[in-house]
Amino acid sequence: MFTYIARRLTVAVPTILILITISFVLMWSAPGSPFMGEKLPPPEVMANLEAKYGLDQPYWKQYVDYLTNVIFHFDFGPSFKFKDRTVNDIIAQGFPVTLTYGFWSFIVAVIFGVGLGVTAAIRHNTWLDYLAVGFAIGSQSIPNYVMAPILVLVFTLWLGWLPGGGWEGGTWDHIIMPVIALSTSYFASIARITRSSMLEVLNSGFIRTAKAKGLPMSRVIVKHALKPALLPVLSYLGPAFVGMVTGSVIIDQYFSTGGIGQFFVNSAFNRDYSTMMGITILVGSLTIIFNLLVDVLYAWIDPKIRY
Amino acid sequence: MKIKTTLMASTAALLVLSGAAFAASPMAGETLAADQTFTYQDIDESPSIDPGMVEDVSGSAVARNLFEGLMNQDADGNLIPGVATGYDISDDKMTYTFHLRDNAVWSNGDPVTAGDFVYAWRRAADPATASPYAWFVTDITGIKGAGAVGSGEATPDTLGVEAADDHTLVVHLERPVPFFAQTVTHATMFPVHQATVEAHGAEWTRPENIVGNGAYVLTEHVPQERMVMERNANYWNDGATIINKVVRLIINDETQAFTRWQAGELDLVGVPSGQYLALKEQYPAEIYSNPRLCTYYYNFNVRADGPAWAQDVRVRQALNLGFDRSVITEGILQAGQIPAYTFTPPTTAGFTVPVVEAAAMTQEERTAKAKALLEEAGYGADNPISLEVLYNTSEGHKSIAIAISQMWKENLGIEATINNMEWGTFLEARGAGQFEISRAGWCGDYNEASTFLDLYKSGSGYNDAGYNSAEVDALLAEAKTAEDPQPLYTQVETIAAADAPIIPIYFYTSVGARQATLKGWPDNNVENAWYARDLYKVE
């Protein structure tokens, strides 16, 4: 196991380096400069701005400088757009927000998704099965940018129960609507994964034995079938994480949460190079770590899996 | 000359006398609400609220609340005292002496001195600060030596401004600038607390560090989410301030923002595009549309390496005439915008819009003339023009581009395609002249025609069309030193209208929705310079 982890980590390092390099190259190829506004600064000021942020250095030097800062000081540099913040500030502020509502969205999605999936599996090929899967797919297919305004319309304007946006440190009434909007993105996939793996498990030998022994269906499911059926859901955590960060763009824009997804997209459009790099590296590293954790967890739960 | 001096002096005196007649002034019979919190929306976070670095309209609004300049604007855009009680102008109009009041203090108790202004202006012009608005000081204000400071040839202390004593600021200009007094209301010219900036560097605008001399102090700032400003008890005119707290929410989506306004979470919000008429019927008292000092227009690429058809003035005129501006203003925007046939808005102080033939014709006449011009130039059904309109990604720009290109297609048989780019790419393409027609908008930096007409100058960095007319250049140079530049300005507009390097489309209005309980909004201020201390809420 430890050799496996060590092996994966050794691969992780060049992966992140490649990630940084690709982002660097792509960004430098993009036309436009971070200092453009409707009123372009005159050439002297542009030169000064570029000197201030080290953009006038040759590319290789910028690259090396950047790597040194990131690896040895965990310093992602200043933001090119927000003159009084560093990228570390932005990430420190935005990431916990995204993490919070992402985490709760996933929990909600797992609870509902698994429930729906199990139901569908038990009542396989009946109308209940189709209805459950249909409902899950439907809610996943409605784009977030349609769901968000509807939620605000219903809960803020008509009912007046919840505030229309903002985060204010993450009070529960600010978390609810982002969670509803985002959880529907995972919902269907989790339901379908659970359903198919549950079907497999229900057809296997040890379940047949349990049923033959006369156990009631509910005990069969809860005590025997659920754990192995949930394993594939675990491996879905990886892509779900990436999806959470991508989907958070819309959530951030509509609910003004100040999360990381919005910063990323805006920084791409503003050519805020350092913020873009910082967030890309962050997401990339976390994806790698997550995937590793999930695989380790997988092996720990299922003794048959050996690396 | 002498008469002029007396006039100037008495103007300054009048300003001092009228000093009391500003700030929040409730009418008789209005009961103030118990909760005086003003909540408003901005579409996006500003890059900076440091006066020396402010570059956008929303950042300037914040700066106006946290800091105060020498002079302020009243609800009609006229100058009223700020930190300065008034100013004198020398006979040759090249020296301005500002008299600062003695009771203006920073939020930490330090008195506001002339030295603070000297420091701030030098800092804004200093290349080391790398301010995106440094050009305001170096090019617009005409302060002596500013150009050399901006290009790095001279050190900032050579800037033509000095503190004669703690309460007297003397400014030396290198040429008479008729609108100089107005420029000091701009955020870039606000004072900055030297000790704070030097102690905290780039982080001095954080709530825990910031020191300002405005009516409010910054107490909370979460980027992309909210900003909270609270009453500054040390402000010299704090007694007249009614609003206690200003909350600024960043809401990217205009529809979402409007829904929240309807739910009562906001006092002031923008109106979603295209919904003005319908919402005005629904909320007649709350929806407003005020004149604004901005123009929306399309650039032709008249450079030598631009498209061939763009070199022919007849084709340009044809395109200029060949679409119905009222479709845009009354069909799409519907918020009281005014169709434009020349560049400078009619609301610009002192400016007379020249009478242009096109403005008086009916649309049928214009279309007929356009067709005739096209034929004359050799284009028609057998030799159609195909062109591309470039705009930056936005729903509003898209709708307008679609409408105009369709009208060209139907009226003139032009094969027009439209293409949008996101902001950064768009600016690069437009600035480098890689377009055939590009969309543009320009807002005046001060209330005088030259802020628009300078774009026609052949060397201007904002002359995206590449327009080059020796006649216009000469007139603009003359206007800089002329006694009365207005007739010259009008002449420039007439020439440009004939040359048609751009297609003016409409003059902006400032559109929004505000709760009926919010009062004091400066509806007549064309630069939309609002101060929270002038607002108040009623029951």
Added chain:
Amino acid sequence: MYPDKTKMESLTEAVNIAEVKGRSLWSDARTRFMRNKAAVAGLLILTAILLFALFGSLFQAWTHEAIDWKLMGRVAQIGGPSIESGHYFGADELGRDLYARVVQGTGISIMVGVVGSLVAVVVGTLYGATAGFFGGRLDNIMMRTVDVLMSIPFMFVLILMLVIWGRSITMLFVGIGLISWLDMARIVRGQTLTIKNKEFVEAAIAVGVSPFTIILRHIVPNLLGIVVVYATLLIPGLIMAESFISFLGLGVQEPMTSLGALIQAGSKQMLYGAWWQIAFPLFFFLATLFAFTFVGDGLRDALDPKDR
């Protein structure tokens, strides 16, 4: 004592008929598919939508970009669906015919999904099959590369690419397809590992067939089942990815449109009374996604023997 000739003949006939009507795996799968009501419904819906996208333009009264000037500015009041005005689905906020635009948008969205899926399939299958077949170090290197690439947040890279190299529909196809080939490669490699140990492959190697011919002629056809299933399941995801890209303003250029762009425009107008502007595109969007999903599920249930 001798068997009745006619009876013998009819018996032979019966045996022959039974032999001719042998049951192939494909027909087994087809029967299973047909039994799955949801999958069949999905297939019917998909066919209907494809017909709509291909031939719907024959019925439209307006082009997808012409503006109905009479409606300009008053769409919410008079721009609703009506047969007389020719706007069967109503008009959008600029006065353009929604029916024509939905026809076009559906076509574009489906094309993006299908072409993107094709890109993923072609690249992923070849890559995965090669890695799986050769095994050893090549396999290791190729799969590690896949792992590395999987950690890169591709959506971010796609945004960058669209920003840098401009927007074109080809870029969209390629970019979206490239996001998804990695999963395909992994799955194909797994399947190849199973297939390559079968006897017919051993036989082919023994006979001396070149490895690439083996891959192309023996392995890939046997992968077809799982590849087709996965490709069908990919399409909804790609259509949604395209709608997200349109939301960011990086999708297809005006006057062309996609379902994602139409829905996004409609969602802004739905609060002001023009419900048709979101209802119709959203309906087609959901129907397409549902159809592809059910068909894909049905195919997987039908072709995957383990599920029985």
